[in-house]
């Protein structure tokens with residue numbers, strides 16, 4: 037089994053997101069791994085452990101800092117790491133999907149994993165676009181994957197616990213919402229050790245997307261309402277909340 | 288190319304989702320401005336689709352389309368879009384639309400906008416408003432070229448504007464649907480047995496800020512003191528700290544309690560979808576810019592653990 041995980045490096049939404057011109061000021065934000073990619077790395081490793089094979093993680097190096105993320109993936113059980121030297125923090129999802137699809141094509145994948153979405157998927161998610169470029173079937177919102185022979189059985193979530201089970205002939209692209217088991221923890225010592233010994237393969241970006249959006253404006257939402265804020269020490273805040281609840285007959 | 292607008296509607300067990308009607312209402316407005324037609328597209332088998340206000344409704348009917356299948360649905364929609372070249376194709380940013388919108392966009396090489404909250408026409412051109420970065424940023428973008436695809440967040444437009452009585456025209460699938468690589472196996476139903484959070488009047492809801500499984504106990508204690516039940520955001524469930532039955536949001540349950548006390552939840556759009564109708568929302572979150580404060584009635588940037596401990600002492 038050739039198992040490939042496509043990952044996305046994105047601005048952290050835990051930070052303030054300053055705007056410069058018509059976009060986020062990429063120089064003053066931290067980039068982090070898309071949260072759903074953590075799930076998809078885990079799902080890929082679980083499939084490898086069940087069926088055998090190799091897990092290759094591939095990502096676009098947006099700001100020249102992808103190595104840390106790739107080392108983490110290796111420490112969590114991936115076997116090979118590849119980075120596309122894109123180095124353009126403003127490259128949109130269409131562009132990244134094109135580059136990723138070109139790189140993945142040569143890996144003869146049996147199954148490709150991607151996160152179901154990322155918070156900066158302004159122009160759509162990477163997973164379905166890679167599937168379109170590689171002419172493979174795609175199912176997103178997936179929370180469990182089992183592979184037997186050349187068929188994958190996946191569970192897709194709709195809402196409220198409702199979902200559907202599908203059988204898919206491989207190769208396919210899976211958009212992971214959550215892995216079958218919570219992502220494992222990689223001890224920092226292991227990540228350090230991997231960082232010293234691992235080699236990361238570099239690939240030049242290839243292919244261009246023609247589907248474009250012109251950014252007119254980006255700004256924090258215009259706030260129509262804001263919570264009335266309780267200030268003071270934690271004890272004072274607690275007292276105010278308790279009073280409020282009591283006054284409304286809720287405590 | 289036409290100035291028509293396609294709305295890809297969504298349905299489950301014969302019932303159309305709200306976002307389908309929301310999109311149809313918006314499509315009518317845009318089609319009027321452009322001098323095109325609004326067209327509702329229904330893909331399925333044996334459903335009655337005469338309830339839309341669109342200029343026309345096309346129902347592709349085939350036994351194979353009985354259940355949502357991203358491959359089959361994608362092929363049908365792609366064929367229709369290629370044949371009629373609408374100016375705009377609208378999907379819901381839902382469990383189903385999310386599988387199709389970006390895929391179609393890459394297939395056709397046409398631009399796509401996700402997380403859509405608003406669509407306007409300025410000087411004949413589309414300006415699409417999108418909510419990104421977990422609700423922390425709004426982008427106004429203009430798709431280039433003669434066709435665009437948008438994926439609309441539920442709750443962005445009024446439902447009523449899309450309700451009507453246009454009779455649907457049934458057509459056979461425009462593509463062959465044999466040899467599909469994706470096969471529907473079975474439906475999955477929610478696990479029974481746990482409390483039903485949609486029936487509770489008070490919820491103490493915890494997010495990733497709770498930090499670890501061990502800390503869930505603190506929320507349980509607080510909930511018990513005020514006669515509430517503990518619910519959560521998705522990451523808490525994905526981490527295995529609470530069962531799936533406790534999850535509030537887009538892929539969880541929609542709740543409308545009298546009290547929704549939130550500890551360490553940021554207020555991502557997917558979470559808001561499940562709780563924004565709660566009567567009293569109180570949010571404790573150390574990030575003063577957390578989007579939840581734009582929705583909550585009361586809030587504090589104090590530490591959730593300190594506040595919860597102090598509340599326990601007072602109650």
Ligand SMILES: Cc1cc2nc3c(=O)[nH]c(=O)nc-3n(C[C@H](O)[C@H](O)[C@H](O)COP(=O)(O)OP(=O)(O)OC[C@H]3O[C@@H](n4cnc5c(N)ncnc54)[C@H](O)[C@@H]3O)c2cc1C
Nearest residue numbers: 194195196198297298299300304330331353355381382383
């Ligand atoms: C073009 C198109 C055609 C479709 N045709 C069909 C079809 O023919 N048959 C079909 O089954 N699906 C069909 N679907 C899928 C269906 O519309 C969506 O899966 C469903 O609307 C769930 O969407 P959501 O996740 O956005 O949930 P939401 O729209 O947010 O809400 C789903 C709500 O429905 C409830 N729910 C979910 N599943 C079920 C269920 N099985 N029974 C009862 N309640 C449920 C949930 O609790 C939740 O409250 C179609 C989708 C598209 C895009």
Ligand SMILES: Cc1cc2nc3c(=O)[nH]c(=O)nc-3n(C[C@H](O)[C@H](O)[C@H](O)COP(=O)(O)OP(=O)(O)OC[C@H]3O[C@@H](n4cnc5c(N)ncnc54)[C@H](O)[C@@H]3O)c2cc1C
Nearest residue numbers: 494495496520521536537538539551552553572573574591
């Ligand atoms: C298709 C799809 C469906 C989804 N469905 C759902 C869904 O149904 N429900 C859902 O919730 N999410 C859903 N999500 C996930 C959603 O996008 C967010 O990732 C999620 O809601 C974030 O959860 P959170 O607020 O707990 O975590 P975070 O966004 O990580 O927020 C944690 C918050 O805790 C605060 N915090 C940390 N420590 C403390 C402290 N000591 N005291 C006070 N505050 C603290 C932080 O400031 C932060 O704001 C879905 C995503 C997708 C793609």
